Structure formats: structure tokens, C-alpha cells
Amino acid sequence: MEIPHKVRMGGHTITVVMDPKLAQTEDAVGLYEHERLRIRVQSDMLQTLKEEVFIHELVEAACVFGEIELDHSQLQTLAVHLHQALTSSEGSS
Numbered sequence: 391m392e393i394p395h396k397v398r399m400g401g402h403t404i405t406v407v408m409d410p411k412l413a414q415t416e417d418a419v420g421l422y423e424h425e426r427l428r429i430r431v432q433s434d435m436l437q438t439l440k441e442e443v444f445i446h447e448l449v450e451a452a453c454v455f456g457e458i459e460l461d462h463s464q465l466q467t468l469a470v471h472l473h474q475a476l477t478s479s480e481g482s483s
């Protein structure tokens with residue numbers, strides 16, 4: 391799947407940036423910064439890992455907007471399944 395540069399959520403626009411130094415500076419491969427409406431993804435990973443991290447951070451953002459409290463393993467389970475659904479679907483209806 392193609393990771394977008396911008397994604398709309400709830401009337402807001404979240405910017406998505408690839409960051410080659412994220413893991414060094416933040417000790418994470420993905421980050422959602424609500425105050426900046428920005429998702430950062432470590433850039434030097436395999437494509438499918440970047441996709442999964444992007445979707446994970448998207449779910450993080452949705453939880454912030456929705457004031458939904460999931461523990462991290464629930465959130466990651468959602469992200470893994472959404473990633474598979476979005477990358478294994480065929481055709482269009």
C-alpha cells in the first residue's frame with residue numbers, strides 16, 4: 391500500500407512524515423504527535439513494516455480524537471488486522 395503524505399481525520403489533516411532518525415531521537419519507530427497533527431514513521435524499514443507502523447499511529451490518532459482508551463496490545467492488534475485487510479483486498483466494488 392502507498393503511505394499517504396496527508397490523511398484527513400475528523401475535519402483535521404494529519405501530516406505523515408518519514409523520519410530517518412526517529413528511532414535514535416525518540417526510541418520508537420512510529421509516533422503520533424497530536425499537538426502538531428503529525429505522524430512520524432522511521433524511514434529505513436521494510437515497506438510492510440512502515441505500513442503497519444503508519445496504521446498503528448493512525449489508530450493512535452483515532453483513539454485520541456475519540457477519547458478511546460485501549461491498552462497498547464489491543465491497539466496493535468487492531469493495526470495488524472487493518473493492515474492485512476487494506477493490503478490483501480482485491481478489486482473494487
Ligand SMILES: [Zn+2]
Pocket residue numbers: 446450462465
Ligand atoms: Zn503505539
